[in-house]
Amino acid sequence: MAMLDRSLSVSPFSSSAAGHAGPGLGVHRERVSVEDLRPYQRPRPISPSPSGEMGDDCCSTQLIDGDGVFNVAGIESFMKTAKLAECGLSYAMVSIMGPQSSGKSTLLNYLFHTNFREMDALRGRSQTTKGIWLARCANIEPSTLVMDLEGTDGRERGEDDTAFEKQSALFALAISDIVLINMWCHDIGREQAANKPLLKTVFQVMMRLFSPRKTTLLFVIRDKTKTPLENLEPVLREDIQKIWDSVPKPQAHTETPLSEFFNVEVVALSSYEEKEELFKEQVATLRQRFFHSIAPGGLAGDRRGVVPASGFSFSAQQIWKVIKENKDLDLPAHKVMVATVRCEEIADDKLVYIRADEEWLQLEEAVQLDIVPGFGKKLTAILDKYLSGYDMEAIYFDEVVRTAKRQQLESKLLEMVHPAYQSMLGHLRSKTLDDFKEAFHKALERGEGFAVAARACIQSFVLKFEKGCEDAAIEQAKWDPSKVRDKLRRDIDAYVASVRAARLSELSAQYEGQLNTALIEPVEALLDAASDDTWPAIRKLLQRETKSAISGFSSSLSAFDIDQATTDKMLAKLEEYARNVVESKAKEEAGRVLIRMKDRFATLFSRDSDSMPRVWTGKEDIRAITKTARSASLKLLSVMAAIRLDDETDNIENTLSLALVDTAKSGNANRSIQSSDPLASSSWEEVQPTKTLITPVQCKSLWRQFKAETEYTVTQAISAQEANKRSNNWLPPPWAIVAILVLGFNEFMTLLRNPLYLAVIFVAFLVGKAIWVQLDISGEFRNGALPGLLSLSTKFLPTVMNILKRLADEGQRPAAPETRRNPELDSKSFRNGVYHNSTSDASSNISSSESGAEYSSPLTQ
Numbered sequence: 001m002a003m004l005d006r007s008l009s010v011s012p013f014s015s016s017a018a019g020h021a022g023p024g025l026g027v028h029r030e031r032v033s034v035e036d037l038r039p040y041q042r043p044r045p046i047s048p049s050p051s052g053e054m055g056d057d058c059c060s061t062q063l064i065d066g067d068g069v070f071n072v073a074g075i076e077s078f079m080k081t082a083k084l085a086e087c088g089l090s091y092a093m094v095s096i097m098g099p100q101s102s103g104k105s106t107l108l109n110y111l112f113h114t115n116f117r118e119m120d121a122l123r124g125r126s127q128t129t130k131g132i133w134l135a136r137c138a139n140i141e142p143s144t145l146v147m148d149l150e151g152t153d154g155r156e157r158g159e160d161d162t163a164f165e166k167q168s169a170l171f172a173l174a175i176s177d178i179v180l181i182n183m184w185c186h187d188i189g190r191e192q193a194a195n196k197p198l199l200k201t202v203f204q205v206m207m208r209l210f211s212p213r214k215t216t217l218l219f220v221i222r223d224k225t226k227t228p229l230e231n232l233e234p235v236l237r238e239d240i241q242k243i244w245d246s247v248p249k250p251q252a253h254t255e256t257p258l259s260e261f262f263n264v265e266v267v268a269l270s271s272y273e274e275k276e277e278l279f280k281e282q283v284a285t286l287r288q289r290f291f292h293s294i295a296p297g298g299l300a301g302d303r304r305g306v307v308p309a310s311g312f313s314f315s316a317q318q319i320w321k322v323i324k325e326n327k328d329l330d331l332p333a334h335k336v337m338v339a340t341v342r343c344e345e346i347a348d349d350k351l352v353y354i355r356a357d358e359e360w361l362q363l364e365e366a367v368q369l370d371i372v373p374g375f376g377k378k379l380t381a382i383l384d385k386y387l388s389g390y391d392m393e394a395i396y397f398d399e400v401v402r403t404a405k406r407q408q409l410e411s412k413l414l415e416m417v418h419p420a421y422q423s424m425l426g427h428l429r430s431k432t433l434d435d436f437k438e439a440f441h442k443a444l445e446r447g448e449g450f451a452v453a454a455r456a457c458i459q460s461f462v463l464k465f466e467k468g469c470e471d472a473a474i475e476q477a478k479w480d481p482s483k484v485r486d487k488l489r490r491d492i493d494a495y496v497a498s499v500r501a502a503r504l505s506e507l508s509a510q511y512e513g514q515l516n517t518a519l520i521e522p523v524e525a526l527l528d529a530a531s532d533d534t535w536p537a538i539r540k541l542l543q544r545e546t547k548s549a550i551s552g553f554s555s556s557l558s559a560f561d562i563d564q565a566t567t568d569k570m571l572a573k574l575e576e577y578a579r580n581v582v583e584s585k586a587k588e589e590a591g592r593v594l595i596r597m598k599d600r601f602a603t604l605f606s607r608d609s610d611s612m613p614r615v616w617t618g619k620e621d622i623r624a625i626t627k628t629a630r631s632a633s634l635k636l637l638s639v640m641a642a643i644r645l646d647d648e649t650d651n652i653e654n655t656l657s658l659a660l661v662d663t664a665k666s667g668n669a670n671r672s673i674q675s676s677d678p679l680a681s682s683s684w685e686e687v688q689p690t691k692t693l694i695t696p697v698q699c700k701s702l703w704r705q706f707k708a709e710t711e712y713t714v715t716q717a718i719s720a721q722e723a724n725k726r727s728n729n730w731l732p733p734p735w736a737i738v739a740i741l742v743l744g745f746n747e748f749m750t751l752l753r754n755p756l757y758l759a760v761i762f763v764a765f766l767v768g769k770a771i772w773v774q775l776d777i778s779g780e781f782r783n784g785a786l787p788g789l790l791s792l793s794t795k796f797l798p799t800v801m802n803i804l805k806r807l808a809d810e811g812q813r814p815a816a817p818e819t820r821r822n823p824e825l826d827s828k829s830f831r832n833g834v835y836h837n838s839t840s841d842a843s844s845n846i847s848s849s850e851s852g853a854e855y856s857s858p859l860t861q
């Protein structure tokens with residue numbers, strides 16, 4: 001009753017309405033404007049359009065038709081026209097119930113300046129409002145929606161058809177903050193009051209709300225009589241209480257007072273038909289109570305179950321659906337359900353909008369191609385736009401639901417934009433890597449040490465990458481770029497390793513080349529001059545060059561900052577390379593040993609100690625020369641037979657010498673030794689197989705081949721020597737000379753006694769010598785005796801004739817001073833019994849020297 005008392009105390013009609021219900025009453029006087037207090041000019045009743053809408057300008061629609069069908073299209077259109085979605089929670093819902101043709105629509109139109117259809121008074125009382133109509137009140141803050149319900153106890157539906165009445169009552173209670181109960185003044189205190197069944201229905205359906213919110217029931221007493229309201233109100237409240245008490249309640253609410261569910265307010269209005277002006281004034285005053293109705297202390301009941309305006313359409317549909325299905329209506333659960341659906345819708349809208357967002361599409365396209373400066377800020381702004389949009393739209397929905405849906409939206413948004421972020425990081429990574437490569441190469445070209453340059457560049461570019469990541473980061477997510485950074489580090493490290501490997505390889509190649517130059521030709525020369533000092537010299541050369549290369553290589557490696565083990569390994573490799581160079585060269589030379597041996601033999605055999613070609617005159621000891629030359633060749637073979645880089649000693653030379661040279665000397669006397677031939681083996685004693693270049697067997701074979709191939713030279717030399725001897729040995733043997741002297745003593749004495757004979761003999765000698773030279777008798781017989789005789793027989797007579805003719809010519813020619821010969825010249829040009837001019841003399845010299853060289857030419861071959 002305390003509530004009733006309080007309500008009554010604030011009612012403009014509770015005390016002052018008695019007797020003189022006039023304007024100026026009520027608690028909201030200070031907010032009343034002149035416009036509001038001015039009696040409202042009743043709008044002309046209008047007829048609903050076939051679609052159920054009353055017109056565009058009045059912002060109203062039929063929410064549920066007479067058959068209980070919800071007008072989804074109508075309410076969506078109404079929501080847009082009334083811009084309801086923008087109201088958030090700042091709106092109030094008012095509905096009116098009451099008997100049919102009790103002036104409900106008339107009251108609403110005057111109270112809220114709406115255009116609900118009213119009955120034409122001239123046509124008599126019949127049902128004008130069917131179903132439930134919805135309109136937006138004009139010029140009331142906050143936005144107020146009003147529902148005009150179909151009248152109760154109408155003749156049109158029949159006495160028993162109360163299903164729609166109950167459904168619409170429940171619907172109105174579920175969504176309204178204020179429910180106006182329209183009743184005739186004369187029904188108060190009457191047992192058969194017209195609105196008693198209505199109130200019963202209201203209280204019954206209220207029980208079906210699982211957790212009802214407190215609704216304000218504003219009883220509007222129509223056609224107020226002269227009885228003051230303070231007298232009427234207790235009677236009315238008594239009636240209400242009786243009805244409440246008579247309503248069957250669930251166990252939980254048997255003792256629950258009416259005030260638990262309802263704020264009861266009462267107003268009384270004069271008759272519109274009889275006291276229209278007064279009616280209007282009272283209605284204008286009542287209108288003031290609807291201003292700021294949802295503020296604390298306002299007319300509206302508690303706002304626990306209110307759904308945000310943007311969810312009103314969906315909420316109303318769902319409530320009506322539940323009511324139609326005759327299920328219990330759990331308003332808190334309904335509120336959560338509406339919040340869930342609406343927040344999802346809002347979130348889905350945001351996703352759809354962002355996918356078509358021009359700014360986002362441009363950013364997404366740009367980041368596919370290259371780095372986008374300020375990517376993080378741009379994307380943050382885009383995401384923020386849609387997330388704040390969501391927050392604004394969903395702000396009035398259940399916080400738990402709203403937050404959960406926001407998180408879902410954020411996750412979806414982040415999932416959608418994450419590939420762009422990844423793409424950005426990808427560009428950053430590849431750009432950083434490219435820049436690193438360029439800077440690193442430049443640093444190396446400038447001559448910076450490899451390790452120093454690598455360290456500085458890595459530090460600088462990883463820092464750059466991290467700055468880029470910071471630029472790409474968005475505020476809505478803590479995305480971790482460490483994986484990409486790690487990949488970049490791996491790529492950089494791999495690149496540095498590859499450059500290091502290439503540089504080291506170049507460096508190795510450079511020192512290897514240096515070793516090749518320093519070793520190959522000198523080793524070849526040393527091996528060519530095979531002697532006892534050959535391998536010590538090669539060892540010395542190898543040590544010197546290796547030391548030099550290792551020292552250079554080692555200092556170059558220090559710039560690479562590589563570990564000691566690797567450095568040692570590389571140095572050892574270079575050292576081994578140097579050794580391999582020498583060994584390879586030795587192997588190569590060993591492959592040509594036979595040629596070398598022959599060359600050496602030919603050189604020593606065909607040239608003397610002054611390197612002059614030998615002329616086999618007959619004085620040379622061919623056997624000794626051959627032996628010396630062969631020994632030298634054998635020396636070559638023994639030097640080439642094995643690699644001796646480790647200062648090792650072996651017995652190869654002795655073995656070869658014993659087996660190949662001394663065996664021949666000892667001849668066949670040592671047949672038994674031959675049976676244990678030291679060369680009948682494929683390896684040398686004390687020499688590792690890897691160090692063996694020519695095996696004993698190969699040596700033997702080579703020697704045999706060498707001997708066979710040099711034998712011809714020796715034979716040629718011997719032949720030449722014998723030929724020379726023959727050509728120079730024209731004197732008869734000494735015994736013949738002695739015989740001649742003894743036997744020819746008488747003839748000699750005769751000659752001495754007669755000098756004329758001497759002259760004749762001298763002339764005969766000269767003629768004979770001339771014929772000898774002219775005929776070149778020795779030359780003719782060179783090709784054999786028979787061809788020589790045949791040739792001489794043909795040439796002899798003409799030559800003799802020629803000589804005689806010349807003598808005759810010389811005898812007849814007078815001596816002339818200018819043609820006198822220089823006796824000195826004559827003596828020079830007369831050689832071998834014939835004259836030669838100076839030119840022929842020169843050619844004769846050449847020919848002579850050539851003929852002298854004829855003996856040596858076979859040897860030099």
Ligand SMILES: Nc1nc2c(ncn2[C@@H]2O[C@H](COP(=O)(O)OP(=O)(O)OP(=O)(O)O)[C@@H](O)[C@H]2O)c(=O)[nH]1
Nearest residue numbers: 100101102103104105106119121127128129151272
């Ligand atoms: N006596 C009386 N009649 C009124 C009053 N207000 C309106 N009327 C008349 O009652 C008749 C019905 O008015 P409506 O406003 O259409 O009544 P309603 O309750 O909306 O009617 P339904 O929508 O058919 O239920 C009209 O002829 C009005 O002129 C009033 O205060 N007193």
